[in-house]
Amino acid sequence: MENVLKAVDTTAGAIVALSRFIIIASGIALTVVTTANVLARYTLQSGGFSFVQELPLLIFPLFILAGIVIAAQAGGHMAVEWLYDQLEGRSRIAAFVIANAISVAAFLVLGYQAVVVAEIAGVEHSPVLQLPNSIGYYALAIGALLVSIVTVSATLRVLRLGWGHRTVIGSGEMPL
Template identity: 45%
Template sequence: MTRVSPLPHHEEQARAMGGGALSAADIIDRAVGFICRAVILLTGLALLVLLTANVVARYVMESGGFRFAQELPERLFPWFIMAGVALAVQKGGHMAVESVLARLNRNGARIMLLVGFAIIIASYAILGWEALGVADIVSIETSPVLGLSSSYSYYALALGCLAVILTTFALAIRVAKLGPEAMPTPDPEETGI
């Protein structure tokens, strides 16, 4: 990932970090990060236990496994994925093409990033709103064994959109206050580079 310029000197950065907006961005990031990590941990463990138990049950039980073992992962997996999407936004782990951004001066890069953030926030707000609408429509559909509503997956999408909006808003605050250097740079271990 190309950066426009190095971070400001420690004194300038410490002065800038004292702002209430940056404190709010930190609080948003910590809250969203904690919730998303908890969702990933809980759903990941549930998926692992459930799928492992079903594989064992296929060989032990005459029925060939648990009947609900296909339905529950379908309801848990969207929560797992959307929590990961929000964390990837927080860490700067999504794919980006920065050829134009790298050619702009610091102020131009800041403006381009802020416009991009506004587009992302608006897009995810629309997507989240539509997901709630679809959740309402499919709420009458239930899974055959557990009787779980099909709307749970759409609620995961809507709440995941909210998490992305909050995380993007926190990034926008940092970029507005500190400049494009405030953009997160993912660790190479996290991106596979």
């Protein structure tokens, strides 16, 4: 059992590292593409790059979902701290497990529904790049699955090591 828990923690760590990379890479890409298009508007007769209008629609969902994954791993999503402060011992851990189980179930349903919608949206393509409109929905589905995995990891860590090993961040302390 200990090996399974270690594998879950390792997987969650890899997911967080990937999410950090996605945030940095997509943030840079959004900045570069948008800046280049603004400069092109004022220097080129064409008025900018037509494909640049579509790129933020493809990149931004990745940027946001990677941030959600990191927030989930750091304990910065859907926190119900007041309730936890009112409880002690096993009741506190039980409330934590129930809240996380509801969160995991909701994200898995969200991910499934995103795949259903992606299959429908995949018929349509963007006008310039001709990419399927399903990309954002698939990003949402993958992000929901990753949030579920890091939430399960956090839950198992508390069950294994106790309440003191729960990741808690204060306002303005989101790690990147």
